Amino acid sequence: MLNRQGRPSQAGESGMNSAKTFTGNRALEQVEPLLFEIGRLETTGVDLDEPQAFTPRLGGLERQDGIGLPGLSEPETMRHFVRLSQKNYAIDTGIFPLGSCTMKHNPRLNEAMARLPGFADIHPLQPQSTVQGALDLIAQLKEWLKELTGMPDVDMTPKAGAHGELSGMMAIKAAIIAKGEAATRTVVLVPESAHGTNPATAALIGFTVKPVPARENGLVHIDDVKALLGPDIAAIMLTNPNTCGLFEKDIVAIADAVHEAGAFFYCDGANFNAIVGKVRPGDLGVDAMHINLHKTFSTPHGGGGPGAGPVVLSARLAAFAPLPLLEKNGNGFALCESEKTAEARGAHPYGRITAFQGQMGMFVRAFSYMLSHGADGMRQASEDAVLNANYIRAGLRDLMSQPFGDKPCMHEALFDDQWLKETGVTTLDFAKAMIDEGFHPMTMYFPLVVHGAMLIEPTESESKASLDLFVAALRDLAMAAKAGDTERFTQAPRLAPRRRLDETLAARKPVLKWVPPVPLSEAAE
Amino acid sequence: MRYLPHSDTERADMLAAIGVGAIDDLFTGVPADKMLKGPVNLPRRKSELEVARILGSLAAKNVPASTVPFFVGAGAYKHHVPATVDHLIQRSEFLTSYTPYQPEIAQGTLQYLFEFQTQVATLTGMDVANASMYDGSTACGEAVLMAHRVTKRNKAILSGGLHPHYAEVVETLSYMANDRVMRLPADVKAAEDIIALIDNETSCVVVQTPDVFGNLRNLRAIADACHAKGALLIAVFTEAVSLGLVTPPGAMGADIVVGEGQSIGNALNFGGPYVGLFATKSQYVRQMPGRLCGETVDAEGRRGFVLTLSTREQHIRRDKATSNICTNSGLCSLAFTAHMTLLGSEGLARLARINHAHAVKLADMLANVKGVEVLNQSFFNEFTLKLGKPAASVVEALAAKKILAGVPVSRLLPGAGLDDLLILASTEVNTDEDRAILVAALKEVL
Numbered sequence: 001m002l003n004r005q006g007r008p009s010q011a012g013e014s015g016m017n018s019a020k021t022f023t024g025n026r027a028l029e030q031v032e033p034l035l036f037e038i039g040r041l042e043t044t045g046v047d048l049d050e051p052q053a054f055t056p057r058l059g060g061l062e063r064q065d066g067i068g069l070p071g072l073s074e075p076e077t078m079r080h081f082v083r084l085s086q087k088n089y090a091i092d093t094g095i096f097p098l099g100s101c102t103m104k105h106n107p108r109l110n111e112a113m114a115r116l117p118g119f120a121d122i123h124p125l126q127p128q129s130t131v132q133g134a135l136d137l138i139a140q141l142k143e144w145l146k147e148l149t150g151m152p153d154v155d156m157t158p159k160a161g162a163h164g165e166l167s168g169m170m171a172i173k174a175a176i177i178a179k180g181e182a183a184t185r186t187v188v189l190v191p192e193s194a195h196g197t198n199p200a201t202a203a204l205i206g207f208t209v210k211p212v213p214a215r216e217n218g219l220v221h222i223d224d225v226k227a228l229l230g231p232d233i234a235a236i237m238l239t240n241p242n243t244c245g246l247f248e249k250d251i252v253a254i255a256d257a258v259h260e261a262g263a264f265f266y267c268d269g270a271n272f273n274a275i276v277g278k279v280r281p282g283d284l285g286v287d288a289m290h291i292n293l294h295k296t297f298s299t300p301h302g303g304g305g306p307g308a309g310p311v312v313l314s315a316r317l318a319a320f321a322p323l324p325l326l327e328k329n330g331n332g333f334a335l336c337e338s339e340k341t342a343e344a345r346g347a348h349p350y351g352r353i354t355a356f357q358g359q360m361g362m363f364v365r366a367f368s369y370m371l372s373h374g375a376d377g378m379r380q381a382s383e384d385a386v387l388n389a390n391y392i393r394a395g396l397r398d399l400m401s402q403p404f405g406d407k408p409c410m411h412e413a414l415f416d417d418q419w420l421k422e423t424g425v426t427t428l429d430f431a432k433a434m435i436d437e438g439f440h441p442m443t444m445y446f447p448l449v450v451h452g453a454m455l456i457e458p459t460e461s462e463s464k465a466s467l468d469l470f471v472a473a474l475r476d477l478a479m480a481a482k483a484g485d486t487e488r489f490t491q492a493p494r495l496a497p498r499r500r501l502d503e504t505l506a507a508r509k510p511v512l513k514w515v516p517p518v519p520l521s522e523a524a525e
Numbered sequence: 526m527r528y529l530p531h532s533d534t535e536r537a538d539m540l541a542a543i544g545v546g547a548i549d550d551l552f553t554g555v556p557a558d559k560m561l562k563g564p565v566n567l568p569r570r571k572s573e574l575e576v577a578r579i580l581g582s583l584a585a586k587n588v589p590a591s592t593v594p595f596f597v598g599a600g601a602y603k604h605h606v607p608a609t610v611d612h613l614i615q616r617s618e619f620l621t622s623y624t625p626y627q628p629e630i631a632q633g634t635l636q637y638l639f640e641f642q643t644q645v646a647t648l649t650g651m652d653v654a655n656a657s658m659y660d661g662s663t664a665c666g667e668a669v670l671m672a673h674r675v676t677k678r679n680k681a682i683l684s685g686g687l688h689p690h691y692a693e694v695v696e697t698l699s700y701m702a703n704d705r706v707m708r709l710p711a712d713v714k715a716a717e718d719i720i721a722l723i724d725n726e727t728s729c730v731v732v733q734t735p736d737v738f739g740n741l742r743n744l745r746a747i748a749d750a751c752h753a754k755g756a757l758l759i760a761v762f763t764e765a766v767s768l769g770l771v772t773p774p775g776a777m778g779a780d781i782v783v784g785e786g787q788s789i790g791n792a793l794n795f796g797g798p799y800v801g802l803f804a805t806k807s808q809y810v811r812q813m814p815g816r817l818c819g820e821t822v823d824a825e826g827r828r829g830f831v832l833t834l835s836t837r838e839q840h841i842r843r844d845k846a847t848s849n850i851c852t853n854s855g856l857c858s859l860a861f862t863a864h865m866t867l868l869g870s871e872g873l874a875r876l877a878r879i880n881h882a883h884a885v886k887l888a889d890m891l892a893n894v895k896g897v898e899v900l901n902q903s904f905f906n907e908f909t910l911k912l913g914k915p916a917a918s919v920v921e922a923l924a925a926k927k928i929l930a931g932v933p934v935s936r937l938l939p940g941a942g943l944d945d946l947l948i949l950a951s952t953e954v955n956t957d958e959d960r961a962i963l964v965a966a967l968k969e970v971l
Contacts, residue, residue, distance in 0.1 A: 353697060
């Protein structure tokens with residue numbers, strides 16, 4: 001996940017990649033300029049007829065300059081973006097073992113369902129009588145999420161995991177305000193191993209963040225939490241299973257202690273895929289937990305979004321869920337979009353976190369995933385995800401070091417860089433060498449509490465044959481590192497569309513958009 | 526289960542290789558009394574055919590925009606998206622990849638993000654744009670937080686022409702973060718005097734154009750007034766196509782421009798996923814939220830792209846980050862960029878002219894209907910009508926006649942005493958026949 005600044009590999013001998021061609025292309029690997037370098041200002045790839053003459057009513061605000069964006073014809077557009085696509089690694093091309101990201105198979109049935117006109121071609125503000133099927137789907141998805149988590153309510157609106165965290169923490173803040181404790185409960189406890197979004201979220205809405213130390217076994221200890229609890233604590237944000245790939249065994253005791261201290265328990269649900277159908281957050285004392293539909297329920301990651309982050313809420317927080325609220329009455333389903341109406345029904349929404357009512361496109365995909373799996377399939381998926389992670393762990397444990405000893409993990413296996421000591425190879429180098437072997441690297445340098453962390457999450461989608469090849473390749477790399485073949489690592493990747501990129505240069509002199517090359521006449525001056 | 530590759534024999538072999546006897550031996554970290562004994566109380570797995578039937582029947586209960594005369598806008602717009610766009614975003618390599626953390630094998634995503642940033646900055650008339658936000662409303666909320674960081678003040682003034690959902694998002698964030706916000710009452714005719722309210726404590730003024738009622742607003746004087754008091758002007762738009770025809774906010778002095786990009790490349794999707802556009806001036810780039818893609822070179826000197834300036838972000842800065850945002854709206858920004866590439870300046874300008882022409886034609890037809898008043902002096906593809914009766918009941922009556930006629934202001938601003946106002950949008954998808962049907966039906970129900 002975390003991309004630690006790396007040293008650019010040296011130019012020079014790079015094996016088969018060094019063969020020169022006239023075009024710069026290498027067979028299937030095509031050089032593709034920026035669209036601004038190949039597009040023309042007068043070109044368009046759509047056929048539109050000029051409207052008949054009319055008197056504009058723009059109030060004198062008609063654009064004075066040209067827009068300045070070149071266009072491409074349709075075949076050129078297709079080729080441009082298809083060539084770009086071929087420079088990407090993807091789940092559909094190979095194992096994508098990014099820990100904490102749950103890169104599982106994205107079923108195409110879900111894409112087809114989300115594109116049904118009845119879901120894709122409806123407007124968020126068209127009359128509710130004309131979207132009853134959509135509201136029904138959201139209501140059913142809520143019921144499934146409630147059953148899977150054992151929680152009494154769900155806030156469906158957040159647009160991503162971090163947005164869900166924000167919404168859940170806002171509900172907690174609203175509950176604290178309602179209790180008249182806003183002035184005193186100002187601190188949120190966050191373990192050092194947490195995702196960066198947790199402290200960022202708490203800070204965004206005015207909380208002070210206090211870290212909870214991680215113990216040598218990778219777990220949060222009840223005594224450490226108890227020592228920090230007091231009348232100033234608003235909430236604890238705990239990831240479970242945690243970012244070390246372990247289930248927090250003290251979780252019930254922690255929840256009890258947190259509640260006893262009058263605080264709330266926020267659970268980061270990023271790793272829910274390990275436990276779906278096996279154990280329910282509601283049975284563990286959780287007050288709020290976001291669910292990354294793009295992780296656990298397979299909506300595509302899309303190169304970094306869009307996601308969706310519904311938040312399940314305990315009975316203590318349900319009344320504070322944001323607008324709009326979905327309800328069922330005699331006429332079917334309805335959205336309650338006003339605070340006044342909600343208050344009249346006994347709810348106290350904390351406000352609104354986004355326009356409209358959430359990521360419908362993601363809801364359809366996630367519900368399609370759930371229907372396909374069913375209760376039995378989802379339980380099996382979690383078991384297979386855990387099985388696969390442990391199979392990789394078992395396959396590598398004699399060569400690579402595990403920071404918390406040789407014991408079972410949940411759905412991701414964590415190694416540190418102890419075993420690379422004195423090899424001259426870093427975690428980053430090792431990851432880049434995996435690229436040459438045709439794999440996407442694991443999550444590197446996260447969690448921060450583990451030195452040179454390598455977090456491997458294969459998901460349930462990988463076959464045994466795929467895992468066997470992955471393990472065999474990593475064993476080969478590990479032995480090469482130990483044997484002193486450092487070039488294979490420090491020079492990696494050699495075979496990717498690019499060698500290592502200079503991230504320092506990118507940050508020091510930011511070039512964030514294309515600018516036309518300086519005309520020759522000006523350059524001469 | 527069709528998505529799970531293992532046979533039971535393989536599972537047993539793998540457990541043996543791990544050195545445990547049963548799958549639950551891997552769940553020993555979970556308190557034993559909390560483990561579920563069997564599957565939860567939900568239906569068992571279903572085939573593709575069964576799932577398609579269930580979801581198909583739910584979809585069939587909705588009225589798609591393309592099946593009726595359709596005039597609904599107010600923050601999301603029905604446009605024609607070329608078939609190429611949806612094909613491209615379903616390319617496996619785009620659809621099933623992650624945030625480009627390993628740039629050597631993610632140049633496809635990174636290059637289109639660089640192209641997207643360039644398009645957004647150019648279109649809005651700004652120096653720099655980020656790699657997108659969740660949607661327009663959350664981009665608006667983040668813009669206000671950014672203005673607070675830049676000015677080291679915490680009072681925002683929101684125009685009464687700002688989309689009410691956007692205003693509520695800002696109000697919620699401000700309330701939670703203990704910031705101040707002054708929201709002006711609904712300003713149907715763009716008559717408010719926002720300049721008079723700017724003082725030395727104001728961090729930003731947020732103005733939408735075209736505003737939620739469709740009026741176009743000249744931002745120049747507001748920008749000057751903001752700058753005289755050390756405040757920033759945040760310009761908002763919900764209809765990106767308007768930028769093909771209307772002076773962009775950057776040319777009117779805006780410091781931050783945010784907007785909804787759904788109109789270009791993206792379907793209505795009942796409200797999401799959409800794509801938030803976010804652009805600003807160069808000097809503020811390090812206070813910007815969200816992902817940024819930048820140009821660099823690789824070890825052999827070849828041009829390449831990476832995520833950059835990440836020291837602003839949560840995974841490095843944790844509680845000191847500029848935002849808690851962890852992703853962008855990747856695939857929706859690709860849809861935007863692919864559609865924008867097909868359009869080019871020529872296509873976008875023409876599309877915008879068609880939209881404006883259709884709206885002008887519709888406004889003139891409606892102005893002749895008895896009991897209807899068009900309130901706008903200026904507009905792009907959307908305007909507000911004053912009807913003689915509650916707009917919500919008119920919209921329901923027209924929906925019963927299979928016409929989706931617009932958004933009653935009471936839906937966005939319940940209890941504001943604006944129940945007889947209706948916001949209508951007309952885009953390139955509307956035909957002369959659609960307009961005639963709407964006008965005839967409106968005469969009947971009024």
